[in-house]
Amino acid sequence: MKTILTINNLTKKFGPITAVDNLSFTIEKGNVYGILGPNGSGKSTTLGMVLNVVNKTSGDFHWFDGNDTTHEALKKVGAIIERPNFYPYMTAAQNLDLVCKIKNVTDAKIEEKLEIVGLLDRKNSKFQTFSLGMKQRLAIASALLNDPEILILDEPTNGLDPQGIHQIREIIRKIASTGTTILLASHLLDEVEKVCNHVVIIRKGVKLYAGPVDQLNANHGFFELRSSNMEVLKNALTETNLFDSVKKNQEDDFFTAILTKPMEAEELHKILIDKGIILSHLVKKRESLEQQFLQLTNQKSA
Numbered sequence: 001m002k003t004i005l006t007i008n009n010l011t012k013k014f015g016p017i018t019a020v021d022n023l024s025f026t027i028e029k030g031n032v033y034g035i036l037g038p039n040g041s042g043k044s045t046t047l048g049m050v051l052n053v054v055n056k057t058s059g060d061f062h063w064f065d066g067n068d069t070t071h072e073a074l075k076k077v078g079a080i081i082e083r084p085n086f087y088p089y090m091t092a093a094q095n096l097d098l099v100c101k102i103k104n105v106t107d108a109k110i111e112e113k114l115e116i117v118g119l120l121d122r123k124n125s126k127f128q129t130f131s132l133g134m135k136q137r138l139a140i141a142s143a144l145l146n147d148p149e150i151l152i153l154d155e156p157t158n159g160l161d162p163q164g165i166h167q168i169r170e171i172i173r174k175i176a177s178t179g180t181t182i183l184l185a186s187h188l189l190d191e192v193e194k195v196c197n198h199v200v201i202i203r204k205g206v207k208l209y210a211g212p213v214d215q216l217n218a219n220h221g222f223f224e225l226r227s228s229n230m231e232v233l234k235n236a237l238t239e240t241n242l243f244d245s246v247k248k249n250q251e252d253d254f255f256t257a258i259l260t261k262p263m264e265a266e267e268l269h270k271i272l273i274d275k276g277i278i279l280s281h282l283v284k285k286r287e288s289l290e291q292q293f294l295q296l297t298n299q300k301s302a
């Protein structure tokens with residue numbers, strides 16, 4: 001698989017603040033990546049460094065096979081990292097025409113890109129008449145004019161109403177389906193879950209997880225169990241080798257046993273009955289992706 005971007009131990013300090021801390025990950029062609037983290041976690045700074053608008057403090061990154069200078073490589077990248085800014089008195093098409101001249105690409109692409117973002121019928125409307133969602137869509141069209149290998153978006157749905165958010169997410173999916181790699185920064189788990197297939201979760205500049213979105217949720221759940229003899233129950237559960245940990249919180253009167261492989265409650269119930277253990281409480285639970293995300297971002301304090 002072709003690698004689009006490689007980041008190794010990238011670090012950015014602003015005085016005493018370490019905005020990005022030894023961050024490493026790679027972006028492979030054809031995937032949709034989300035950089036997910038709470039406000040101030042270093043997402044924009046990371047994008048700024050790889051786009052050469054923020055100077056790195058240490059570490060390294062390179063685009064594609066690393067043979068081009070970053071300046072050359074960035075010609076194959078489309079990015080929107082600031083609020084879209086076009087000339088208000090010019091139409092959508094005129095604004096894109098100007099971008100074509102600046103980027104030195106043919107204006108033949110203008111209508112095609114306006115079509116992708118659903119603005120072809122508004123090509124002759126002035127930018128100042130556009131809603132925020134339309135402005136954002138025009139910015140996406142503009143970033144696509146040079147047929148980039150990767151499209152980078154920083155919080156693409158910020159400030160939009162639900163319909164505007166839906167439109168942008170649909171457009172991102174459409175662009176991804178044509179094989180364009182996408183990297184988007186978001187503080188919304190829901191957005192990353194809906195749009196991305198890979199995620200890099202960061203908090204205070206530190207990577208907490210990098211991998212497929214579905215593997216983040218690939219846990220097998222856990223059981224809550226209680227019996228009249230908790231000691232015997234604990235030993236029996238441990239003997240099964242089915243669990244990562246069998247723990248009792250101080251405030252709970254039941255064990256929480258985290259599964260290492262799939263198992264239904266009925267199956268475990270039968271195993272325990274065969275061992276002569278009668279349960280007074282047995283519930284199977286599974287953490288939602290949101291709970292896991294919150295746990296991940298809360299548990300490691302810097």
Ligand SMILES: Nc1ncnc2c1ncn2[C@@H]1O[C@H](COP(=O)(O)OP(=O)(O)OP(=O)(O)O)[C@@H](O)[C@H]1O
Nearest residue numbers: 014017019037038039040041042043044045046187
């Ligand atoms: N130019 C700057 N000077 C000083 N500190 C900065 C600068 N830019 C960012 N920071 C700090 O670096 C940290 C990371 O900020 P960054 O904007 O990268 O986070 P973010 O995850 O993109 O957050 P948000 O979603 O709020 O934009 C924050 O503590 C921020 O205050």
